[in-house]
Amino acid sequence: MCGIVGFTGRENALPILIKGLHALEYRGYDSAGIAAMTEDGLRVIKTRGRIDALEEKVREAGGLHCTCGIGHTRWATHGEPSDANSHPHLGGDGKIAVVHNGIIENYLELREHLTARGYVFRSETDTETVAHLIADLHKESQDGDIAKTVLRAIHRVRGSYALGVVSLDRPDEIVAARRDNPLVIGLGDGENMIASDVTAIIRRTRKYMILDDNEVAIIRPDSVQVFNAFGEPIEKEVRTVTWDMSAAEKGGYEHFMIKEIMEQPRAIAQTIQPRIRDGQIVFEENGLTDDRLKKANHVHIIGCGSALHAGIVGQRVIETIGRVRCTARVASEFRYENPIVEPDDLCIVISQSGETADTLAAMRQAKEAGAFAIAIVNVVSSTIAREADGVLYTWAGPEISVATTKAYSAQLAALYLIAGRLAYARGKMNEEEQRAFCDQLQALPEMLEKMLECKQTMQYLATRYHNRSSVFFLGRGLDYAAAMEASLKLKEISYIHSEAYAAGELKHGTISLIEDGTLVVALATQPELYEKTVSNIREVTSRGAEVILIAGSDFSGDESACRHVVRLPECPALFSASLSIVPLQLLAYYVAVERSCDVDKPRNLAKSVTVE
Structure with a gap:
């Protein structure tokens, strides 16, 4: 749940990294830090607290300049919030720095191995083991290729990660890798970036790539290369951010939360309107056909927190008008309770970010059992959206406040759409009733x-x-x-x-x-x-x-x-x-x-x- 940002280009990277971290602070704000490739070597500045505290420390450093660097804002998992546990972490002799979002499950095993090899640990984090592991493996490198070293390192790591790595051997280069945690690559003119979310790159570029699981990328100012788990080069789709930067700004409101509360009518309208035509609910290109809805013997709704609460509302609406068995389950329990899932079941997976770890794991489990998984998500091309059999985007726009409001309301709207079409497909609602249902839905934003x-x-x-x-x-x-x-x-x-x-x-x-x-x-x-x-x-x-x-x-x-x-x-x-x-x-x-x-x-x- 941490935020990662990296920049390599011609301009001073430090203000760009700081702005990127501010955009990602909603992902965690226990501590923050940057690693900068300066003329005097690799410089790390980090501190417990918010990005403002880091910004002050950077100012106190005075005259710091670099064109390549990485940054991190932390939500603490391993080790309390402290200066020592803040990222980035240095590996070995301090020539390699790492930022990480995720959890390394075998970090104790790695730590024991690396301690025996003489590495000294200065934090309680799982991430420092990755930094030392990369440093240890890099000793064997003949050409200083840090990307090859990172690829070797991730084969020894169990768990989830989004990684940003810099090395003095390649001072204008960032190496990125991911497994089960989001990471995007922003594509600029003579500059490129990495980030946990497009909100951190939108000030610099609208073009980006999404790194997929077990892939490694080399990011330089004038090029981006992506490799699969075997080190083979692969082509990635270039995507474009469609929303304006103002959507991720407060727009005169005191807080993002009140802004997002006031945006709910528009968020619901944008979710509903494209799916209603001539008085009928229409789902296109997501596989949610009438035949599939008709055959579903059981609808499973999976989510966490507010997404689960939206699912509980959806459960009651689906059972009321669709007359089919429906259960709403908390994702973290679903994945461990050996749920009964049949091949014709429908699994509705709800996540604002599309990256919620428990929800993603539960969806994968339901798919393995043969269920058809339809995702209700707000973030385009997120992991859940890509892995689901079909997706209903809520089109709520970026939601910055940690407490969800408009995304929750848009999730409810998406569930109403599914419930209405399911009732029609199963003969519980005739064409005239469907038309009336759609009229009521379309009136919801005004209400x-x-x-x-x-x-x-x-x-x-x-x-x-x-x-x-x-x-x-x-x-x-x-x-x-x-x-x-x-x-x-x-x-x-x-x-x-x-x-x-x-x-x-x-x-x-x-x-x-x-x-x-x-x-x-x-x-x-x-x-x-x-x-x-x-x-x-x-x-x-x-x-x-x-x-x-x-x-x-x-x-x-x-x-x-x-x-x-x-x-x-x-x-x-x-x-x-x-x-x-x-x-x-x-x-x-x-x-x-x-x-x-x-x-x-x-x-x-x-x-x-x-x-x-």
């Missing part, structure tokens, strides 16, 4: 625009409740699924303990936690469950809870027990989760602001979880 009008109300509520130590979210049916996502949003950016419960479970233990002043957020958007939900509200208010109610436009229950009521605009109950989450995203955001939290970069979290 979200109206929902966003509650922004000021949620800001006011945040000023009242930001000092609570614990919050409970209650709901039934689809509202329970939405409550889980709402609870996650609050806890991950405000650090307030919060829990989501199926409202009917209150009496089975949870109600013992309710006391005077406890904040309870109740969701009631499903008409058939209004009476039951009102009963649950009464149960908590009678024990001193203060209730914020998020209610459907037609809610007819007794509101007198609630301190505050926020109503959804008129909306089909089936799509209510797309609207009810908006005020709760806003509540989480404004609570975090009131508590002076780092909204876009919450502690201990990273945007893309690329390690297990």
Whole structure:
């Protein structure tokens, strides 16, 4: 979950590396560092803390200049955040530097071997073993070809990695390698780059290549060569970034999160509109045919975090209108519980980044069992997108804030599309009903625009409740699924303990936690469950809870027990989760602001979880 950047060209690499690291800071911000090929040799500057701290140390170094270098921003796995554990790591006699994203599984074995050969370890990281391993193997090189050495080294490494390596033997050259972690190569004019994400290269170039598993690349200012695991040269497709740099900037907003909350109507529209034609849901060139949907005996939805919560909503919608067995599973459990997957099953894999390690592994497992895997991802040509049998891109645009908002909403929209077409293919929805379903879907962006009008109300509520130590979210049916996502949003950016419960479970233990002043957020958007939900509200208010109610436009229950009521605009109950989450995203955001939290970069979290 770390971020890697590298540059080789004619200009001073240091400001380019720093800007690249700022663009990648959402991937990890425990520490940061750069390795620069200067006239005086290989210079490493690194520090615990944010990129700003690194930038200050670079300024203090004074007059540093190089045209080739690598940089890293870290999310700690092996070893605590510290200067010593920061990347880059030097190998051997200090002539080789390495940055790494991933986990080296056999690092203890390698460390023991290298220690016996006289190498001294100065950190607790798994990455330093790679640096020393490359240095050790490079001693045997006759021509100083660091790429050949890296290729030999990765054959001795077990685990996942995206690597950037520089060596004094080739001072204008970066060697890159990857396995199960993203790495792109930016192609410029007289300069080239490597990065974990295109957001780090977009200021310099729109053209890029994607490095695939077990490939090694040599990046020089005027050329890029890519080799397979056998050292044979291969041709790579050159791709072009289609979105503008402004999409990855705040655009006048205080934080990326609030910008991305406000972008949700557009994100949903861009996901829905291309897939509806003449009142019909249309999937092209992704293999999701009516015949395949008709034959599916079981739909498995796999995701982590917010993607899983979107999947739980999708499960309920698919079972409601498609009448087919559907289960939403957390990816990290799916891959170890020996799941029952049949050849005609449909596997829906959800990941904003398309690089989530557990989700990727679970998808591979489902495919091996014969399931057809369709990916819902936001990042074009990501690993999950490339390995899935078919892909539905959400077209939400780059999402920078660690806490997902617009990507989550776009994932819900994609799931509605699949559910609607599945119901039609299985004869549970006729052509006229499909047309009405599509009309409702196409109206969803406008409904979200109206929902966003509650922004000021949620800001006011945040000023009242930001000092609570614990919050409970209650709901039934689809509202329970939405409550889980709402609870996650609050806890991950405000650090307030919060829990989501199926409202009917209150009496089975949870109600013992309710006391005077406890904040309870109740969701009631499903008409058939209004009476039951009102009963649950009464149960908590009678024990001193203060209730914020998020209610459907037609809610007819007794509101007198609630301190505050926020109503959804008129909306089909089936799509209510797309609207009810908006005020709760806003509540989480404004609570975090009131508590002076780092909204876009919450502690201990990273945007893309690329390690297990």
